Amino acid sequence: MPTTERQLLQNAFQEFSKASDSIINYYAVLENQIRELKKEVEEKNKELQRAGEYLYNLLNSLPVGVVVTNTTDVLFANKTARKLGSTEVLGRLNSGGQKSGELKNGGGYYRWKKESLESGFESKEVIVFEDVTEMERMKERVERDERLMAMGEMAARIAHEIKNPLGSMELFLSMLLDGKLKKKEKQYTNYILFGVKTVDRIINNILTYTRPKTLVLSEGTLSRVVRDTVDFMKVSAEARGIALKLDTHFDGPSHFDPDLMKLVLMNFISNAIEAISRPDGSIVIDVKEEAEHAVITIADNGVGMSEEVQKNIFNPFFTTKDKGVGLGLFIVYNIVKAHGGYVEAESVEGSGTSFSLYIPKDGP
Ligand SMILES: Nc1ncnc2c1ncn2[C@@H]1O[C@H](COP(=O)(O)OP(=O)(O)OP(=O)(O)O)[C@@H](O)[C@H]1O
Numbered sequence: 001m002p003t004t005e006r007q008l009l010q011n012a013f014q015e016f017s018k019a020s021d022s023i024i025n026y027y028a029v030l031e032n033q034i035r036e037l038k039k040e041v042e043e044k045n046k047e048l049q050r051a052g053e054y055l056y057n058l059l060n061s062l063p064v065g066v067v068v069t070n071t072t073d074v075l076f077a078n079k080t081a082r083k084l085g086s087t088e089v090l091g092r093l094n095s096g097g098q099k100s101g102e103l104k105n106g107g108g109y110y111r112w113k114k115e116s117l118e119s120g121f122e123s124k125e126v127i128v129f130e131d132v133t134e135m136e137r138m139k140e141r142v143e144r145d146e147r148l149m150a151m152g153e154m155a156a157r158i159a160h161e162i163k164n165p166l167g168s169m170e171l172f173l174s175m176l177l178d179g180k181l182k183k184k185e186k187q188y189t190n191y192i193l194f195g196v197k198t199v200d201r202i203i204n205n206i207l208t209y210t211r212p213k214t215l216v217l218s219e220g221t222l223s224r225v226v227r228d229t230v231d232f233m234k235v236s237a238e239a240r241g242i243a244l245k246l247d248t249h250f251d252g253p254s255h256f257d258p259d260l261m262k263l264v265l266m267n268f269i270s271n272a273i274e275a276i277s278r279p280d281g282s283i284v285i286d287v288k289e290e291a292e293h294a295v296i297t298i299a300d301n302g303v304g305m306s307e308e309v310q311k312n313i314f315n316p317f318f319t320t321k322d323k324g325v326g327l328g329l330f331i332v333y334n335i336v337k338a339h340g341g342y343v344e345a346e347s348v349e350g351s352g353t354s355f356s357l358y359i360p361k362d363g364p
């Protein structure tokens, strides 16, 4: 090969090897850049995931319920929303053109508001709702207090007016019985006297317990009083095949009138016994502590109450029983009120009732 040609070939080889060196270099740079980018993407992904988790935890720790929907299905529901329950309830919030409202589910009350999501999330809506059960219960208690106070005052006034002529009637009837009466007349007079005495007993109950101003407060162990009453009532419960069980989780001291508290418990236990007609009847009484209250719960698996009955149970003379007077819960209410406490009732028709008494530990 002539020298010039060899020279040219050598040059060409040199050029080629230079070019391939720089390609290798470029490739290494590119590879580095890709590695960097990959790292960056991974980090961004992690950041995104962290932000997602953060948002998820934040939404789940909110005391309000948050639900995201696409107007037909629930896409997301935070922990509080899931606690509210069934998809059926969430679905109810989701349907209809309403933008806000109130909702009752089980024993709870909820207030809710619906907003469409901002741009980029069209056709998605967020529903926020809060649990206002405690507030609603408090409102109901205040309304009930006002109503029962008015009823109590009226009952007390009527009772007072009846008491005087009743006293005279009893006196004259006794005088009649002291005189010479035929057998039949004596029998009838005794019947009338029996009736008058019954009315007198009811009137005395009303006057004594409508506003028991005479609480004899002392520091004591509520669970002991509950245990004594349960032991006392056990005989009549068991005679009807009903198991009476006591659970105590609070044995600390509190302030209350032990005699009146016994009367309260006896009323609840009697009502529970009267409400049970099934063979596996049971009444569970529980004593526990909650912030500033001692709480006694009396739960039975009796007939339960309709909503209509529940609205009236504390009213004087409200009864659904043939031989009931309808004063038991009215008296209970007044005694608990005088202690500065309150009563809550929960009932499911056909499966049972539970009453909870909240008694301030430090007294009224
Ligand atoms: N544990 C319970 N289960 C079901 N219903 C109940 C229960 N406790 C009370 N009730 C309902 O509340 C009503 C009122 O009770 P309350 O104790 O005031 O009167 P009563 O038991 O009917 O008569 P009494 O004056 O003799 O006590 C009852 O008639 C009953 O309908």
Ligand SMILES: [Mg+2]
Binding pocket: 267, 270, 271, 328, 329
């Ligand atoms: Mg009763």
